[in-house]
Amino acid sequence: xxxxxxxxxxxxxxxxxxxxxxxxxxxxxxxxxxxxxxxxxxxxxxxxxxxxxxxxxxxxxxxxxxxxxxxxxxxxxxxxxxxxxxxxxxxxxxxxxxxxxxxxxxxxxxxxxxxxxxxxxxxxxxxxxxxxxxxxxxxxxxxxxxxxxxxxxxxxxxx
Numbered sequence: 001x002x003x004x005x006x007x008x009x010x011x012x013x014x015x016x017x018x019x020x021x022x023x024x025x026x027x028x029x030x031x032x033x034x035x036x037x038x039x040x041x042x043x044x045x046x047x048x049x050x051x052x053x054x055x056x057x058x059x060x061x062x063x064x065x066x067x068x069x070x071x072x073x074x075x076x077x078x079x080x081x082x083x084x085x086x087x088x089x090x091x092x093x094x095x096x097x098x099x100x101x102x103x104x105x106x107x108x109x110x111x112x113x114x115x116x117x118x119x120x121x122x123x124x125x126x127x128x129x130x131x132x133x134x135x136x137x138x139x140x141x142x143x144x145x146x147x148x149x150x151x152x153x154x155x156x157x158x159x
Contacts, residue, residue, distance in 0.1 A: 001039060003028075003030035003031075003032060006030060009031050010037075013036070020088065052155040072123075073127075077084060078119055111126060116146070127142050
């Protein structure tokens with residue numbers, strides 16, 4: 001690797017994995033000028049294209065998902081690391097599915113599934129925006145659905 005300051009070769013001082021093993025952080029030192037710098041090595045994945053409800057397409061943006069989750073979890077006792085882990089898991093699942101395009105509906109369902117396991121209030125908040133509730137009856141239907149899922153899971157745990 002060439003030094004970004006003088007263009008001479010550099011040597012690796014330290015390497016460690018980051019981002020749950022998906023990248024390598026290397027601390028380097030220039031053999032010419034002696035300056036130190038950090039590089040990150042990451043496998044280039046195939047970009048995932050998200051197909052929106054109106055048919056538009058855009059590149060997958062983990063920050064948009066994280067932003068929605070943060071809003072849903074606002075004033076809830078959920079650490080940022082937990083929210084970031086949800087986004088990491090969703091991104092990893094999409095990459096592992098080896099699909100070039102994914103519907104935004106599928107991503108929304110994945111987020112709802114994860115939020116339901118973490119915090120029911122955050123789940124309902126996210127669902128209210130994602131499912132575009134227009135009145136109180138939408139909330140009531142979602143709460144009924146949530147209670148049925150909880151009851152089904154409770155019965156499965158007993159068996």
